[in-house]
Amino acid sequence: MGGVAASALLLVAGPASAHVSVQPQGEAAKGGYAVINFKVPNEKDNASTVKVEVNFPTDHPLASVMPQPVPGWKVDVTKEKLAKPLTMHGNTVNEAVSKVTWTAEDGKIGPGQFQQFPLSVGQLPEDTDQLVFKALQTYDDKEVVRWIEVPKDGEEEPESPAPVLKLTAATGDGHGGGGDGADAAKTSTTSSAHDTATETASAGGSDTTARVLGVVGILVGGAGVAFGVLAGRRRTTG
Structure with missing residues (x-):
């Protein structure tokens, strides 16, 4: 799953114009499963990022969320009971992930650097074209940057946009971008x-x-x- 690329600490050209974003590895197809990366750049010249909190959408809850270990970081997955249970693969799901938090232990994101935090998620909804994840970025000088403004079509990007995952058309195999192996x-x-x-x-x-x-x-x-x-x-x- 691209573990080396996902967990390595990399450099960016300039921190001033970057913001927290989310991208799939391959595609994130409606009704399927996908591996997604939250890319967190450090935007300060005199402080390091030591905590990242990603809040999951409540209007389209995700029952299955599995983090990939990131060296130097502890990860916590928070779940909440659903007001309306979900049905997945014939089973009733009463709770879904509400937040994932990464806290630095032996690592941190220094000035001019970024870190990727991978998650395997699903089952993706079929009745929307995107998922919005609001994120909080905490620095070691105690400053918290809130990436929570929802971008709107036809308008300029807000100053602190929330990460948005674009969903592609359903593939029909229930695995989101790449079949279940039968065709292969x-x-x-x-x-x-x-x-x-x-x-x-x-x-x-x-x-x-x-x-x-x-x-x-x-x-x-x-x-x-x-x-x-x-x-x-x-x-x-x-």
Whole structure:
């Protein structure tokens, strides 16, 4: 799941224009599951980020949220009881994730750096084109930056925009962007069958060729022997 890229602390060109954002690894398809990365840049020149809180949407709750470990950071997943239970894979779900918090232990996000925090999430809703995650970024000088302003279509981006995950059309396989493996297995089986048939045909063709050449060799050899016998008789008669 891109663990090295996701957990490594990377540099950015300039912290002044960056903000907390969320992007999927691949696609985030409606009705499926996806791995998403929250990208948190450090925007201060004299302080480091030591805590990141991401609040999940209550209008489209997500029952399954699994964080990928990030070296140097402790992660806490908070759940709340749903006012209206969800149905997932035939099961009733009474609670959903309301917040995920990363707290620095041995690590931090220093000036001019950013960190990615990956999550596996699902099942994504089918009745919306996006999910809004409001985030809080805490620095070691106690300042808290609130990324909670919801961007609106046709308007300029707000000063502190909330991370927005864009959802793509449903794929029909329930796994959000990449099938469940059935198509790949079918393709692999078909390819293997084709290769086996080709090898068999090739082997059969080679075997047939060898037999033909063998028969030709016997006939040529027999003709040579007959020619030699006839030549010997002629010399004896003469």
